[in-house]
Amino acid sequence: MQPPVESMPVESPFITGLRCLRCGAFYAPGAIDYVCDCRPNRGSDLGTLDVEYDYAALARLLTPAVWHADPDRSIGRFWRLLPIANRDALPPLPVGGTPLLAAPRLRAATGLKHLWIKDDGRNPSASFKDRASAIAVARAQRAGRAIVATASTGNAAAALAGQAAAAGQATVIFVPKSAPPAKIAQLLVYGSTVLAVDGSYDDAFDLCTEACLEFGWYNRSTGYNPYMTEGKKTVSYEIALQLAEQSGAILQEPIRLVAPDAVFVSVGDGCIIGGVHKGFRDLLTLGWIERMPRIYGVQSALSPALYNAWRAGVDVPAPVHATTRADSISVDAPRDAVKALAAVRATGGAYVLVEDAAILQAILPLARLGGVFAEPAGATAYAGLLQAQRDGLIKADETIVVINTGSGLKDVRAAMEVTGEVREIAPTLAAVRAALPQAAS
Numbered sequence: 001m002q003p004p005v006e007s008m009p010v011e012s013p014f015i016t017g018l019r020c021l022r023c024g025a026f027y028a029p030g031a032i033d034y035v036c037d038c039r040p041n042r043g044s045d046l047g048t049l050d051v052e053y054d055y056a057a058l059a060r061l062l063t064p065a066v067w068h069a070d071p072d073r074s075i076g077r078f079w080r081l082l083p084i085a086n087r088d089a090l091p092p093l094p095v096g097g098t099p100l101l102a103a104p105r106l107r108a109a110t111g112l113k114h115l116w117i118k119d120d121g122r123n124p125s126a127s128f129k130d131r132a133s134a135i136a137v138a139r140a141q142r143a144g145r146a147i148v149a150t151a152s153t154g155n156a157a158a159a160l161a162g163q164a165a166a167a168g169q170a171t172v173i174f175v176p177k178s179a180p181p182a183k184i185a186q187l188l189v190y191g192s193t194v195l196a197v198d199g200s201y202d203d204a205f206d207l208c209t210e211a212c213l214e215f216g217w218y219n220r221s222t223g224y225n226p227y228m229t230e231g232k233k234t235v236s237y238e239i240a241l242q243l244a245e246q247s248g249a250i251l252q253e254p255i256r257l258v259a260p261d262a263v264f265v266s267v268g269d270g271c272i273i274g275g276v277h278k279g280f281r282d283l284l285t286l287g288w289i290e291r292m293p294r295i296y297g298v299q300s301a302l303s304p305a306l307y308n309a310w311r312a313g314v315d316v317p318a319p320v321h322a323t324t325r326a327d328s329i330s331v332d333a334p335r336d337a338v339k340a341l342a343a344v345r346a347t348g349g350a351y352v353l354v355e356d357a358a359i360l361q362a363i364l365p366l367a368r369l370g371g372v373f374a375e376p377a378g379a380t381a382y383a384g385l386l387q388a389q390r391d392g393l394i395k396a397d398e399t400i401v402v403i404n405t406g407s408g409l410k411d412v413r414a415a416m417e418v419t420g421e422v423r424e425i426a427p428t429l430a431a432v433r434a435a436l437p438q439a440a441s
């Protein structure tokens with residue numbers, strides 16, 4: 001029998017509290033839900049909170065071998081470093097455990113001998129966002145909230161809708177009217193209540209925030225809910241584990257995990273890149289990796305708010321008018337700017353800018369040489385790698401991980417723009433011969 005909701009612990013006993021990254025204020029576990037009182041306003045200048053843990057206690061209890069030996073390949077195996085009471089608090093639709101692909105033909109084409117693709121398109125709702133949405137549903141359920149809401153360019157909502165469906169949790173989703181049909185279809189199929197806002201993603205975001213405050217709904221929105229970073233950091237745990245398993249380091253005493261030299265990830269609000277940073281920082285603090293990777297954030301030239309802020313050396317990005325085809329990273333005012341800028345600045349990485357044409361073109365090598373079909377925002381990371389290589393930011397013998405954040409099936413129209421036409425033929429062998437004079441002779 002389930003204990004009553006109030007008596008169930010909400011989160012890991014190893015969480016010590018939440019720290020505001022803007023003013024330094026510290027909050028006890030559970031004392032605050034979203035952003036610090038110092039800056040609860042709209043836009044990029046938010047009192048972003050970071051969840052802190054008792055790493056000394058965790059290091060006494062846990063070793064990398066425990067994770068390696070866990071038969072559960074989902075993010076559930078990391079539960080002690082997540083804001084959940086135990087792994088059973090997660091929705092019954094496993095997230096994470098995505099493959100780290102060696103992609104030999106991409107290595108040959110780029111000359112990068114230790115290139116890896118972390119394919120997070122292979123999550124249950126086909127994007128990276130499942131990592132965060134699982135945490136949102138777990139926390140909302142433990143808190144007994146009737147409704148979880150989010151604003152989303154599409155994937156965060158699809159992930160929330162899927163996780164919520166599995167757990168029997170009601171959701172209200174605010175998407176910009178322009179979201180690709182496949183993403184809206186996912187929401188409807190999973191049974192969410194969908195409100196298509198006649199405005200931008202940023203308009204949808206602000207409306208969702210207001211509605212949650214007004215109606216007492218649990219707000220999953222990226223960059224506003226501090227716990228989403230915690231779900232997203234699990235990708236770094238997996239990368240370091242998978243590299244250690246590949247190299248055999250996992251079998252040598254003392255067992256160490258392996259950080260790559262560089263990680264490439266596409267950036268919109270900046271929550272994923274902040275999560276990537278947090279994950280490796282956790283591992284470094286635990287003493288399980290020896291150094292941090294350089295983290296590279298890739299933005300479209302048509303949605304460059306964080307790139308601009310990084311170049312200008314400022315902490316609060318000036319809003320842009322984002323128009324990129326890579327809808328998942330089309331953001332006017334990035335909400336997780338503090339964490340997103342710290343990820344790059346603290347690790348000696350960089351922000352890299354790529355044109356939309358290069359983003360769409362990058363879909364092809366990923367698919368044709370790597371077998372990975374990425375949506376535009378996923379291919380953006382690979383386009384950024386190619387740009388960084390041209391800019392001399394990486395070396396051929398470095399270990400480099402490119403994260404594909406979303407499946408290409410999310411936006412087939414964008415992919416079809418760079419593939420060329422399908423040839424129509426009559427249903428006869430003669431027509432095959434005529435169409436393929438070389439192959440069919």
Ligand SMILES: *Cc1c(COP(=O)(O)O)cnc(C)c1O
Nearest residue numbers: 155268269270271272377405406
């Ligand atoms: C959300 C998303 C991103 C960007 O993540 P942010 O946290 O907004 O920076 C990149 N790619 C895909 C496929 C996404 O869904």
Ligand SMILES: [Zn+2]
Nearest residue numbers: 020023036038
């Ligand atoms: Zn503050």
